Amino acid sequence: MTELVWFRSDLRSYDNTALHHAASNSSKLRALYIATPGQWQDHGISGRQQALIAQALHSLSETLATLGIALDVKIAERFSDIPALLKHYCEQHAIRALHANREYLLNEMSRDDAVSEQLAIPCHWYHDRLLVAPQDLLNGSGLPYRVFTPFAKSWRAIVTQSMRTPLRRPPAQGKPLKPAAIPPFCSTLDLGGWPVSENAALERLRRFCAERIQDYDQQRDLPAADGTSQLSAALAIGLLSPRQCLARLQAEARAHWQEQACGEATWLNELIWREFYQHVAFHFPQVVKGRAFRTETDNISWSGNETHFQAWCEGRTGYPIVDAGMRQLNQTGWMHNRLRMITAGFLVKDLHINWRWGERYFMRQLIDGEFAANNGGWQWSASTGTDAAPYFRIFNPTTQGQRFDPDGKFIRRFVPELAHLNHRDIHQPPAGTNYPAPIVDHASARQKTLEMFKAVR
Numbered sequence: 098m099t100e101l102v103w104f105r106s107d108l109r110s111y112d113n114t115a116l117h118h119a120a121s122n123s124s125k126l127r128a129l130y131i132a133t134p135g136q137w138q139d140h141g142i143s144g145r146q147q148a149l150i151a152q153a154l155h156s157l158s159e160t161l162a163t164l165g166i167a168l169d170v171k172i173a174e175r176f177s178d179i180p181a182l183l184k185h186y187c188e189q190h191a192i193r194a195l196h197a198n199r200e201y202l203l204n205e206m207s208r209d210d211a212v213s214e215q216l217a218i219p220c221h222w223y224h225d226r227l228l229v230a231p232q233d234l235l236n237g238s239g240l241p242y243r244v245f246t247p248f249a250k251s252w253r254a255i256v257t258q259s260m261r262t263p264l265r266r267p268p269a270q271g272k273p274l275k276p277a278a279i280p281p282f283c284s285t286l287d288l289g290g291w292p293v294s295e296n297a298a299l300e301r302l303r304r305f306c307a308e309r310i311q312d313y314d315q316q317r318d319l320p321a322a323d324g325t326s327q328l329s330a331a332l333a334i335g336l337l338s339p340r341q342c343l344a345r346l347q348a349e350a351r352a353h354w355q356e357q358a359c360g361e362a363t364w365l366n367e368l369i370w371r372e373f374y375q376h377v378a379f380h381f382p383q384v385v386k387g388r389a390f391r392t393e394t395d396n397i398s399w400s401g402n403e404t405h406f407q408a409w410c411e412g413r414t415g416y417p418i419v420d421a422g423m424r425q426l427n428q429t430g431w432m433h434n435r436l437r438m439i440t441a442g443f444l445v446k447d448l449h450i451n452w453r454w455g456e457r458y459f460m461r462q463l464i465d466g467e468f469a470a471n472n473g474g475w476q477w478s479a480s481t482g483t484d485a486a487p488y489f490r491i492f493n494p495t496t497q498g499q500r501f502d503p504d505g506k507f508i509r510r511f512v513p514e515l516a517h518l519n520h521r522d523i524h525q526p527p528a529g530t531n532y533p534a535p536i537v538d539h540a541s542a543r544q545k546t547l548e549m550f551k552a553v554r
């Protein structure tokens with residue numbers, strides 16, 4: 098009798114809890130992935146991320162084939178079509194149990210509940226996607242955390258006590274197989290240098306921890322520097338697990354990885370932000386339904402200026418650091434974190450456009466689009482979320498550029514029409530360059546933001 102591993106956002110063979118348990122339970126395994134193009138369209142998943150999933154599946158299929166495990170890829174339009182598909186598949190292959198790693202977003206959890214209800218076989222759901230499961234981290238009153246700092250403190254205490262080492266790849270289940278053909282479910286795209294296999298992602302993690310993590314706290318805010326890991330896409334689709342990240346960090350750490358003032362601890366903090374936002378989405382599902390965390394901010398009357406929005410999307414606002422960030426996003430599918438904060442802040446607090454427009458636009462472009470991190474980042478920037486920037490903290494896009502791209506190196510790369518300017522003018526281009534004038538005046542936009550937020554307090 099055969100057991101089934103249903104892969105979702107965990108496209109790896111190492112440190113995969115569901116795969117590990119299924120392999121220890123059964124001598125015969127099959128694996129399945131179900132692409133859901135209609136659901137992805139509703140969730141705004143970018144074409145780049147879909148292409149990344151397709152390439153990662155090719156690689157996973159080859160790896161599993163060497164272990165004697167056949168991976169089938171099926172297409173269902175939406176999550177609601179999955180229970181029937183799985184029922185048919187399990188009958189066809191005489192599957193006696195299903196194993197999968199839990200996902201913590203509302204639609205994903207409803208999908209899994211429907212699968213458990215409709216399948217006549219045992220379904221085993223494992224905690225795997227985070228280092229600490231949302232149900233396992235509550236404050237002293239038994240309530241979910243709303244603020245990052247105490248969350249991170251409790252998170253560290255739990256992880257220090259109960260951190261387990263990453264799981265090995267399961268042993269071969271049979272003779273090597275020929276990998277099955279994968280049906281096309283998205284457009285083929287050239288993904289440049291992004292790691293598209295778990296081995297490539299592990300190699301990037303290893304090199305980052307060996308060569309660059311110790312400078313992370315100094316370099317992480319400078320978009321022109323190669324200062325961050327660029328592992329977000331691998332983490333989003335599960336080529337890598339956060340356990341593997343932490344284990345590698347500990348193995349390579351030169352400084353004490355728990356101390357706040359070092360690269361290692363600062364990087365760990367970012368992994369904790371990733372967990373925090375997934376906990377927020379789990380415990381406060383209104384954010385998944387399009388509501389602001391701070392409900393009073395849902396009463397803000399945003400601008401519907403489509404021309405301004407289009408200029409922001411295309412990187413034509415007349416603010417060089419904003420435009421460089423948006424062009425990086427459009428050209429590469431990734432944007433540096435500092436620029437995500439600057440461009441998001443600009444859309445909301447200089448253009449007064451609803452943060453949801455920006456959230457959606459980012460998802461459609463990002464190769465690392467991940468609902469909880471994206472929504473958390475947008476609500477932080479818009480001052481509408483948990484632990485958000487206070488509404489009166491408003492980035493000045495010119496001084497942000499001067500501070501984080503002082504010689505204009507990053508701006509020159511993505512806004513070539515400004516490349517000839519010196520390091521002062523590049524942040525405030527003089528009239529006469531082939532570059533738009535600022536579409537809004539920052540000082541008056543700032544004043545208007547303060548009034549908009551005061552009106553709903």
Ligand SMILES: Cc1cc2nc3c(=O)[nH]c(=O)nc-3n(C[C@H](O)[C@H](O)[C@H](O)COP(=O)(O)OP(=O)(O)OC[C@H]3O[C@@H](n4cnc5c(N)ncnc54)[C@H](O)[C@@H]3O)c2cc1C
Nearest residue numbers: 325326327328329367370371434437466467470471474475
């Ligand atoms: C408006 C906005 C939207 C964002 N949208 C996303 C998104 O869709 N997907 C996404 O993965 N991250 C998102 N982030 C968080 C952050 O910008 C990216 O995770 C980071 O830029 C990825 O680059 P990196 O892998 O080099 O990160 P590193 O600096 O190397 O960090 C390591 C890992 O920690 C996690 N991480 C880092 N910063 C954050 C953060 N602030 N919140 C949550 N997780 C974090 C990521 O998984 C990242 O790969 C967003 C931030 C903002 C302000």
